[in-house]
Amino acid sequence: MARDPGFYDYLPYDRRPVIRWPGGARVAFWVAPNIEFYELNPPRNPARAPWPRPAPDVQNYSYRDYGNRVGFWRMLETMRRCHMRGSVSLNVAVCEHHPEVIAACAENGWEFYSHGTYNTRYLMGMTEAQERAVIQDSIDTIRRHTGQKLDGWLAPALTYTERTLDLVAEMGLTYVCDLFHDDQPGPVKVSRGRLVSLPYSLEMNDTIVYNVNLVSPRRYADILKRQFDRLYAEGEASGTVMCIPLHPYLIGQPYRLAAFEEALAYITGHDRVWLATGREIAAWFAEHHFDAFAAASIPVGEAP
Amino acid sequence: MSQPLPDDYLDYPLRRHGMDHDRYDWSMLPKRPPVRWPGRARIALWVVPALEWFPLDMKGQPFKPPGAMQTAYPDLRHYTLRDYGNRVGIHRVMRALERHGVPATVAVNAAVAVRYPTLLEACVQRGWEVIGHGLDMDHLHHGGLDPERERGWIAQSLEILTRATGARPRGWLSPAKSESFATPDLLAGAGIEYVCDWVNDDMPYPMRTTHGPLVAMPHPIDIDDATILVANHHTEDDFRDALIDQFDLLYREASEDDGRVMAVSLHPWVIGQPYRIGALEQALDHIVRHRGVWAATGGAILDAWRACQAQA
Numbered sequence: 001m002a003r004d005p006g007f008y009d010y011l012p013y014d015r016r017p018v019i020r021w022p023g024g025a026r027v028a029f030w031v032a033p034n035i036e037f038y039e040l041n042p043p044r045n046p047a048r049a050p051w052p053r054p055a056p057d058v059q060n061y062s063y064r065d066y067g068n069r070v071g072f073w074r075m076l077e078t079m080r081r082c083h084m085r086g087s088v089s090l091n092v093a094v095c096e097h098h099p100e101v102i103a104a105c106a107e108n109g110w111e112f113y114s115h116g117t118y119n120t121r122y123l124m125g126m127t128e129a130q131e132r133a134v135i136q137d138s139i140d141t142i143r144r145h146t147g148q149k150l151d152g153w154l155a156p157a158l159t160y161t162e163r164t165l166d167l168v169a170e171m172g173l174t175y176v177c178d179l180f181h182d183d184q185p186g187p188v189k190v191s192r193g194r195l196v197s198l199p200y201s202l203e204m205n206d207t208i209v210y211n212v213n214l215v216s217p218r219r220y221a222d223i224l225k226r227q228f229d230r231l232y233a234e235g236e237a238s239g240t241v242m243c244i245p246l247h248p249y250l251i252g253q254p255y256r257l258a259a260f261e262e263a264l265a266y267i268t269g270h271d272r273v274w275l276a277t278g279r280e281i282a283a284w285f286a287e288h289h290f291d292a293f294a295a296a297s298i299p300v301g302e303a304p
Numbered sequence: 305m306s307q308p309l310p311d312d313y314l315d316y317p318l319r320r321h322g323m324d325h326d327r328y329d330w331s332m333l334p335k336r337p338p339v340r341w342p343g344r345a346r347i348a349l350w351v352v353p354a355l356e357w358f359p360l361d362m363k364g365q366p367f368k369p370p371g372a373m374q375t376a377y378p379d380l381r382h383y384t385l386r387d388y389g390n391r392v393g394i395h396r397v398m399r400a401l402e403r404h405g406v407p408a409t410v411a412v413n414a415a416v417a418v419r420y421p422t423l424l425e426a427c428v429q430r431g432w433e434v435i436g437h438g439l440d441m442d443h444l445h446h447g448g449l450d451p452e453r454e455r456g457w458i459a460q461s462l463e464i465l466t467r468a469t470g471a472r473p474r475g476w477l478s479p480a481k482s483e484s485f486a487t488p489d490l491l492a493g494a495g496i497e498y499v500c501d502w503v504n505d506d507m508p509y510p511m512r513t514t515h516g517p518l519v520a521m522p523h524p525i526d527i528d529d530a531t532i533l534v535a536n537h538h539t540e541d542d543f544r545d546a547l548i549d550q551f552d553l554l555y556r557e558a559s560e561d562d563g564r565v566m567a568v569s570l571h572p573w574v575i576g577q578p579y580r581i582g583a584l585e586q587a588l589d590h591i592v593r594h595r596g597v598w599a600a601t602g603g604a605i606l607d608a609w610r611a612c613q614a615q616a
Binding site for chain 1: 307308309311312313314315316318319320321322323324325330331332333334335366367446447448478480481482483484485487501502503504505506525526527535536537538542545546547549550552553554557
């Protein structure tokens, strides 16, 4: 085991190259709905139990299922009203289980990136061959069902091996959402390929907000607006990124939607905000800023 | 390092269209035939208080249900605070609902019916529907439970409630919403028509059992006083706002030709505290002053929903 993941050098916020987003935008804003499938009775991974209660965990399984049956459709309409495309963090098995959901996303010009196969199949303990098979499954399934090339990665249920990021870069993906060290994109040091770390945010993620921090819907709207206001102000000097990661089973609850829509309309109503997808932000950064960021980074010292 | 995973960890035998089980079919709420409520109401308001008994010596197996004893035995503080709901809190809930013309569907641990028969009489007198809620909060239905034992618990619970109310319960809420793989089969076999454990929908939907059809009713964990006030530590005003925001969105989404259910889960030991009951009353003020609100019991909602399915 390593003491440092080794994926990035040190690049302090006040000593880095300036980012200029297209059209002079201050904030590159993206919304990442996690479209997920949690299995009722998955095979056991010794590193993590799939559910807090013994199988069948009816309460928690059915809570997640609400997202696809009900919540997604409300979230979709909310985002349409705000002219916001989604970048779907996709458990790719949803392509088989619920192709109707995939079609609705595709009709609205949404991007699909991989969040593994199921949210109940974890990467911990996988051999390299097994992990490559999971990534290849994502590449093939997204291509087959949507015609899109897979560019982005957020590990299923945020589970990893030490080689996960190296493998996704080597297999042709261009960005990852798994690193939470920054409010701007940055280079990821991988063995092969050119990989961008795209700010995703657990702080803005409705799972953390609702299931961990237990905030109220109106308070979540306030959090989103405060986050945006500061990133918008700072983005005048150098472009920032704001992501709202969503889960339809949470944000699609009736009592949460109006407050969320108010915040989303507030953000998307600003002039100098680039309403983007993950792929678009990563590609822009890779083309215009990646090399300068890599060159400016300072290798970290060896901890005692 | 952990053991490498077996290669069959990447086998997905249930990766197919629809669900990964046969209990119910995949169905998208906006793609369903419309449901027309009596009087063409937009909202069927369904209020479900639970009358619970947490034994002082509870084992909390296979997990501690919400509201369980917390301290070393004897945990008088939690035992008595839960029992507060059955003595005091429920009467504040009764008054609040009566004032707004709202009937309740009350989920009753069989132990409560035996211990406090006058409480059951008070529910029946008010025209409330009584549904099964297991033996008590220390008899959790779960995957490790022997099916014959579970069948016995269900039968005993229903017999006790039938004796106490004079009517066979039509609905069931498992303690802590915990089921075994067989629970819906056993419930249907015991004559139960609707189950309240699943939180994947805002409307009733059909389930498949070994004993014929069973309907899942949309009993919530979010719109629940214990979730918002106890687990989330939100204020009474937050709870009121959650009920109002829930109602407003469902009301907008619904129409006279396609209604929705607004379900409210209550625990009298939580909402029945003097400083909290006003939040429920204020939310009910907001809800019942709208046209097209049909305050109904679970059985009445089930009947109306079934009639629409038969036409569709």
